[in-house]
Amino acid sequence: MDYGLVIFVLTGSLVSVSFAQTRQYFFVSTSLNWTNAQSICRRDYTDLATIESTADIVDVSNTTSNYTGKAWIGLYDDLENSWRWSFNDGSFYGAGEETYRNWLSSQPNNVGGQQYCVELLSTSPFFGLWGDSECNMTKQFVCYNGTVNGTASFVLVETPLNWTDAQIFCRANYVDLASIRNSTENAVVTSTARGNFVWIGLYRQKVWSDGSNSLFRHWADEQPDSGRERCVAAQFNNSGRWSDEDCSLAFPFVCFTTIPPNAEGFRTIAQLETSIALQWNKVNDNVGFILQFNGSETNFIAPAGDGPITHAVSSLTAGTFYTFTLFSVFKNVRSSGVNITAATYPPTTDSFISTGETQNSITLQWNKVNNDVGYILQFNGSETNFSAPAGDGPINHTVSSLSPATYYLFTLFSVIANIRGTGLQLSAATAPSNAEGFRSTGQNETSITLQWNQVNNIVFYILQFNGSETNFIAAAGDGPINHTVSSLTAGTKYTFTLFSVFWHISSGVNVTAVTAPQNAEGFRSTGQNETSITLQWNQVNDNVSYILQFNGSETNFSAAAGDGPITHTVSSLTSGTKYTFTLFSVFENVRSSGVNIAAVTGKMPAYVLGLNIKLTSLYPLSESDMENVVAELFRQLGLSPELLSLKIQSVER
Structure with a gap:
């Protein structure tokens, strides 16, 4: 039958749809012959229905709920082009050899509708012509047994078998059922058959309009039943079973469209x-x-x-x-x-700040996003997880065990279902260590000298006192830093606070120091006798005490009550002796520079003593020499020559 392409436009037709696993089926209610139905399906869909499983049968049946007749599907007989050789090694066939045929006149004719296998008629008057036959009939058969010196070898098996069992036998014991590529080989097989009707390897199947190789069949009883009925219809009143029909009859039909595969890698x-x-x-x-x-x-x-x-x-x-x-x-x-x-990423917090720091910790704070969002805090390659806290207030977290005077970069991610937001970054630094060795190394009445050890070369300092601040950059080298605070008030206590500074200020270290008090004014001697000297000086203020220093000894004086001068008598002195007194003002154990005076005790009453001393000398003595000798004599007698007025007079004898 000629299957030419005819184009129809369907108007007013009923189209119903059902889905299969890989196909979507459409019932078209317009009645057409098989060829025209095929054309419509190929134009508007993919093709006439291909059915490959019982699941497809159900889906085709579901395309209509009220139709109970027959409808064309895509299965049909192609007596000319559907024949295949059992031995399917493509290298065995040369050009045109796979399509060699030697049909008897009027063959193939598919009498009864089920003649799918081929027999070779070797007896007279056929002499090697071929005919189609029902495959379940038993016949002798010829097997192909390979080639000998380039020539195909064939073997006759005289045990009658149906075509399928004959194929199995040949494949198990030889190569396959005989393939015939040309007239020469046809003559050899005819001779090998010895006048019998024998199976050869040519066979066919009904084919699907879309070229599918599916062998699934769903025939109704006694179907297929006619060689002239070459097209197949599904019977909607018989569970969708199939029957062969004359292709020129007009039936509704079932088309399909291939359901595309899902995209991969979504x-x-x-x-x-x-x-x-x-x-x-x-x-x-x-x-x-x-x-x-x-x-x-x-x-x-x-x-x-x-x-x-x-x-x-x-x-x-x-x-x-x-x-x-x-x-x-x-x-x-x-x-x-x-x-x-x-x-989507969770929203980022609208505030991420540092609220405090010490030498070893930084306190961070951020605003809560909502009750579903947690957080991950990332720094130095580590991560800390935070669940969404209850309440609406900000979240505070102190990061500890940090190094002093060090910058840190913190990244805060909002997290929902293990999905992180874009993250918000914050740079913060720990406070530096306080300077060690902060001390007072000296003072006078108007200044105090301070000293401290450097922290490192990147830390600078702020010195704070009396509400003022002085800044110091980090000094070069490793030695201590010295600074003199001047223009101070004498005898005054000052508290100095020294802060180390690196991005932030350290907690600070304090030292208390005082300026030296003023020297007492009016320091003088107000009287003396042979063994004492009376001293007097003006008070500095009620907070200042005094130290009187002379002859290597010191005498302490507390601050006296009242405003009058302070009087002190130094006794047990030696008469007629000059003494130097140094008076220090004292405030918080710090002495003033000191003020000095010299004073002399009174002399004893004068006496005239005449001594008659006989001196013997090896050489002449002057009057001065004799005075020295007498002074030494007085010293040996425990008398101080300084208390005597010694005069040597020469007497003539």
Whole structure:
């Protein structure tokens, strides 16, 4: 039968739809012959229905609920072009050899509708002509047994078997049922058959309009039953079973469209607070896509090229889960769809600050986003997790065990369902260590000299006292830092606070120091006798005491009550002796520079003593020499020559 292409436009026809696993079936209620039905299906769908399983049978039956007759499907007989050799090694056949045929006139004719196998008629008057026959008949058969010196070798098996069992036997014991490539080999097989009707390897199956190789069959009882009925219809009043029919009859028909495969690699590749980027692999150049979420659909045509398809879904809500369904679409038929769930980044906190620091810790604070968002704090390669706390107040966290005077970079991520936000960064530094060795190294009435050890070369300092501050840059070298605070008030206590400074200020270290008090004024001698001297000086103030120093000894005086001068008599002195007195003012154990006076005790009454001393000398003595000798004599007698007025007079004898 000639299957020419005829184009029809169906108007007013009823089209019903049902889905199978890989196909979508459409029942078309318009009655057409098989060839015209095939044309309509190929124009508007994919082809007449191919049915490969009982599940497909159910889906075809579901295309209509009220039709009970027959409808064309895609199975049909092609007596000319559907024949195949059992031995399917392509290298065995040369050009044109696989299509060699030697049919008897009027063959093949498919009498009874089930003649799918071929017999060779070796007896007279046929002499090697071929005919089609029902495959379940038993016959002797010829096997192909390979080649000998380039020539095909054939073997006759005289045990009658049906075609399928004969094929099994040949494949088990030889190569396969005989394939005949030309007239020469046909003559050899004819001779080998020895006048018998024998099976050879040529056979056929009914074929599907779309070229499918499916061998699934769903025949009704006693079907197929006619060689002239070469097209197949499904019987909707008989559980969808099949019957062979005359192709020129007009029936409704069932078309199908292939359900496209789902796209592979459907995934999330990026997200922000208000968008999610999706990506999937292209199916082919003919398949488009529908992306479905939140009740909306977006259509995509098949793009050019082989790369993946990327699409960003925007205008989303931060920290929200979305379910996306991607359908592949071919001729308006959707795939089953593939789903993914993805979430936008949670919103970032609107405040991330450092609220305090010590030498070894930094306290951080940030505002809570909402009750569903947790946090990850990242620094120095470590991470700390925080659940969303109860309440609305800010979140505080102290990071401890840090190094003094060190910068740290903190990154705070908002987290929902293990998805991190973009992160917010904060640089903060620990306070430096306080300077060690902060001390007073000296003072006078108007200044105090301070000293401290350097922390390191990057830390500078602030010296604070009396509400004022003085800044010091980090000094070069490793030695201590010295600083003299001047223009101070004598005899005054001052508290100095020294802060180390690096980004932040240290806790500070204090030292208390005093200036030296003023020297007492009016320090003088107000009287003396042979063994005492009376001293007097003016008080400095009520807080200042005094030290009187002379002859290597010191006498302490507390601050006296009242405003009058202070009088003190130094006794047990030696008469007629000059003494030097030093008076120190004292405040908080700090002495003034001191003031000095010299004073002399009174002399004893004068006496005239005459002594008659006989001196013997080896050489003449002057009067001065004799005075020295007498002074030494007085010393040996315990008399101080200084208390005597010694005069030597020469007497003539």
